[in-house]
Amino acid sequence: MADYTTGKRIRDRRLAQEMTQAELAKRAGISAAYLNLIEHDKRQIGGSLLGKIADLLRTDLADLTGSVRQRLASDVLEIARALGTPDVDGIRAAQFADRHPEWARIFIRLHRAYRDADETAIALSDRLSQDPTVRELSHTVLSRVTAIRSFAEILQQHGDIGHSDRERFTTIITDQSDELAESAREMITLLGGSLGDARPTSPAEEVDDFFIHHGNHFPSLEDAAGELRARFERQPGTLGSQIAERLAALSETANRHEPAPPAHMPETTVRFAQARRLVVADLPDVLKSVIDDDRLTTDAARERALRAVASYAAAALLFPYERFLETAEQARYDIDRIGAIFAGSFEQVAHRLVTLRRPGAEGVPFAFLRSDAAGNLSKPLSISGLRMPRYGGSCPLWAVHAAFAVTDRPIVQLAVMPEGERYLFIARNVKKRMAAYGEPPVTFSVMLACDVAYSDRIVYGDGFTAARTSLETPVGHNCRSCRRVDCGQRAYAPVMLAGADAQGTVAG
Amino acid sequence: MARSVLIAEDEPYILESLMFLMSRAGYRVRAERDGAKAVAAAVHSQPDLMILDIMMPTLNGFEALKQLRATPGLEALRILVLSAKGQEADRRRMMALGADSFVTKPFSNKDLLATVETLIAEPRAKPANAASDTS
Numbered sequence: 001m002a003d004y005t006t007g008k009r010i011r012d013r014r015l016a017q018e019m020t021q022a023e024l025a026k027r028a029g030i031s032a033a034y035l036n037l038i039e040h041d042k043r044q045i046g047g048s049l050l051g052k053i054a055d056l057l058r059t060d061l062a063d064l065t066g067s068v069r070q071r072l073a074s075d076v077l078e079i080a081r082a083l084g085t086p087d088v089d090g091i092r093a094a095q096f097a098d099r100h101p102e103w104a105r106i107f108i109r110l111h112r113a114y115r116d117a118d119e120t121a122i123a124l125s126d127r128l129s130q131d132p133t134v135r136e137l138s139h140t141v142l143s144r145v146t147a148i149r150s151f152a153e154i155l156q157q158h159g160d161i162g163h164s165d166r167e168r169f170t171t172i173i174t175d176q177s178d179e180l181a182e183s184a185r186e187m188i189t190l191l192g193g194s195l196g197d198a199r200p201t202s203p204a205e206e207v208d209d210f211f212i213h214h215g216n217h218f219p220s221l222e223d224a225a226g227e228l229r230a231r232f233e234r235q236p237g238t239l240g241s242q243i244a245e246r247l248a249a250l251s252e253t254a255n256r257h258e259p260a261p262p263a264h265m266p267e268t269t270v271r272f273a274q275a276r277r278l279v280v281a282d283l284p285d286v287l288k289s290v291i292d293d294d295r296l297t298t299d300a301a302r303e304r305a306l307r308a309v310a311s312y313a314a315a316a317l318l319f320p321y322e323r324f325l326e327t328a329e330q331a332r333y334d335i336d337r338i339g340a341i342f343a344g345s346f347e348q349v350a351h352r353l354v355t356l357r358r359p360g361a362e363g364v365p366f367a368f369l370r371s372d373a374a375g376n377l378s379k380p381l382s383i384s385g386l387r388m389p390r391y392g393g394s395c396p397l398w399a400v401h402a403a404f405a406v407t408d409r410p411i412v413q414l415a416v417m418p419e420g421e422r423y424l425f426i427a428r429n430v431k432k433r434m435a436a437y438g439e440p441p442v443t444f445s446v447m448l449a450c451d452v453a454y455s456d457r458i459v460y461g462d463g464f465t466a467a468r469t470s471l472e473t474p475v476g477h478n479c480r481s482c483r484r485v486d487c488g489q490r491a492y493a494p495v496m497l498a499g500a501d502a503q504g505t506v507a508g
Numbered sequence: 509m510a511r512s513v514l515i516a517e518d519e520p521y522i523l524e525s526l527m528f529l530m531s532r533a534g535y536r537v538r539a540e541r542d543g544a545k546a547v548a549a550a551v552h553s554q555p556d557l558m559i560l561d562i563m564m565p566t567l568n569g570f571e572a573l574k575q576l577r578a579t580p581g582l583e584a585l586r587i588l589v590l591s592a593k594g595q596e597a598d599r600r601r602m603m604a605l606g607a608d609s610f611v612t613k614p615f616s617n618k619d620l621l622a623t624v625e626t627l628i629a630e631p632r633a634k635p636a637n638a639a640s641d642t643s
Contacts, residue, residue, distance in 0.1 A: 138592075139563055139592060142613055143521075143522060143592075143613070146519070146522050146613040146615065147521035147525060148614075149615075150529075150617055151521070151525050153616065153618070154528060158532065172521050172524070
C-alpha cells in the first residue's frame with residue numbers, strides 16, 4: 001500500500017474517467033507538465049489544488065490521499081484480530097483493502113452483521129433460560145410433541161387396537177398438533193419483539209463510518225455556522241442572548257424536534273443545547289444535505305447522524321473555526337483554558353479540537369475516544385498510525401480508563417505501543433449532567449491522543465519531552481493484538497503469539 | 509401376579525399413552541397427576557416401579573424423588589424419571605437423588621418399555637437412601 005501514492009491514485013482516477021492529462025491540468029489551472037510530475041510523485045500535492053483535483057475527478061480528498069484505504073485496512077486488521085486470526089498482519093490487511101476495497105467493505109459489513117446476530121443470539125438465549133413464560137411455553141411444546149410421538153407410535157405398532165381407541169388416539173394426535181402449532185405461534189410472537197429490532201448493522205457504527213469518511217470535518221457546516229454567527233455578531237448583545245432571543249422568536253413547531261434541556265443541566269450543556277436547537281431550526285437544509293449519504297442506510301442511522309451533525313454545527317457556531325484554532329494554539333491546547341475562554345465543557349472543546357482539519361489551517365491532529373465506567377467505547381476517531389478501537393475493548397492501561405479515578409483534572413500519559421510508536425493520551429472524567437438525589441450520575445471519560453511529536457505544541461506535553469523511559473507507560477491497542485505477554489492487565493491471550501507462555505498471564 | 513407400575517404425570521395425553529402402553533405390556537397400572545398424591549400412592553400401593561415426571565404441580569419430581577428415597581418400606585421401588593431436560597448434568601442429578609433410570613421427552617415407546625422391563629426384571633441393586641441433592 002505504501003507504493004500506491006497520491007500521484008498514482010490521481011492518475012488511476014483520471015484514466016478511469018477517460019480524461020487526458022492536458023484536459024485535467026487545464027481545468028485545474030496548472031500545466032500538463034506539472035500534473036505529469038505530480039502523477040509520477042516528482043512533486044508533492046496538497047491543500048486547495050488537491051481539493052480541486054478531487055472535485056474534478058468527482059471523488060474526495062480521503063480517496064486521493066489514501067486515508068480511506070488506511071481506515072479500511074485498519075478495520076480489516078482489527079476485525080481479523082478480534083476473530084483470532086493470527087495469519088493476518090498489517091501488510092496483508094493493507095494489501096486486501098487496497099486491491100479489493102469493495103470486498104473489504106463487504107467484509108466489515110458482514111462482521112457487523114455477524115456481531116449483531118451473535119448479540120441477538122445471546123440475548124435470546126438469556127431470555128430462553130430465564131423468562132418464565134418462555135420456559136412454560138417450551139415445556140408445553142415438548143409435552144405436545146411427546147404425546148404426538150407416543151400416540152403415533154402406538155397406532156403404528158399396535159395393529160390390533162379397537163376402532164374406538166384408534167379414533168380417539170387419532171383425534172388426540174390432531175388436537176395436540178393444533179395445540180403445538182398454537183404454542184409455536186405464541187413462541188414466535190413472544191420472541192418477535194427481540195427479533196424485530198435486529199439490524200444487519202448498528203446505526204451508531206454507520207454514523208461513526210460517516211464521520212470517519214469525512215475526516216470529521218464538514219466545510220459546508222463550518223460555512224453555514226460561520227454565516228449564522230456573523231449575522232448574530234452584527235446585532236447588539238452577546239451571542240448567548242442573541243441565541244436565546246432567536247429561540248424565543250421561533251414558533252413552537254420549529255422548536256418541537258429539539259426539546260429544551262432540563263433546568264438542572266450544567267451551564268455549558270444548556271448553552272450547547274440551545275445552539276443545537278438553533279441550528280436545527282435555522283439550518284435544516286444544510287444539515288439534511290450533509291447527511292444525504294448512502295453510507296447511512298437506515299432511518300435510525302440518519303436520525304442519529306442528523307443529531308451528530310447538528311452538534312457539529314452547534315460547536316462550529318459557538319467555537320468559530322479561525323478564532324478557536326488561534327486560541328487553541330495560543331493556549332497550547334490547554335482544554336480547560338480554552339473551555340474557560342469559549343464557555344465550553346471539556347468534552348465540547350476536546351471534540352471541537354478534533355474537527356480542526358481544514359486543509360491549510362489544521363490544528364494538532366488528535367484522536368478521540370469516550371468510555372463509560374464499564375469500558376463501553378463510543379465516538380472513536382482515529383489519527384494516522386493510532387487506531388481507536390471499534391470492535392472489542394481497548395487496552396485497559398489507557399488513560400481513558402484510569403481517568404475515572406481522578407475527578408478534578410485531566411491525566412496525561414506517555415503511551416508507548418508495542419511497535420514503539422509514542423503518543424500523548426489526555427483523559428478526563430466528565431459528568432454529563434448533575435444528578436438529583438437518588439439519581440445515578442452519568443459520567444464518561446473523554447480522551448484525546450496525539451503523536452508525541454506534537455508534545456512541544458501542547459501544554460500536556462510539558463515534562464514529557466525528555467526521552468526518559470520512566471515516564472512511559474507500555475500499552476497496546478487491545479489484548480488480542482498486543483504482544484506484551486508479561487502484562488498484568490492482560491484479559492485475553494494475544495493472537496499473534498502461540499504457545500503456553502503467551503497464554504499464561506491472562507488476568508483472572 | 510402381574511407387576512405393578514405407578515405413573516406420576518400431569519400431562520393428560522402423555523399419561524393416557526403411558527397407561528395404554530403399560531397396560532398392553534401386562535402391568536397393573538395406577539396413575540396420579542400430582543407429585544404429593546403420587547408419593548402417598550407409592551406408600552399405599554407399594555408398586556414395583558414408578559414412572560415419575562419432573563415437572564408436576566404441588567410437589568415436583570426432585571422433591572418427590574427425595575421423599576420416596578427417604579421413606580422406609582420403599583427400598584425396592586424402582587424409579588424411572590421422565591424429564592424434558594436431556595443434559596448429562598440433569599441425569600447425574602437424578603441418579604444422585606436415587607433414580608434408577610432416566611428417559612428424556614419425547615421418548616420412544618419401545619425404548620421406554622425396554623427400560624421398564626429391564627428395571628422390573630432385576631431386584632433393585634442400589635440400597636435406598638435419602639440421597640442429598642448435590643448438584
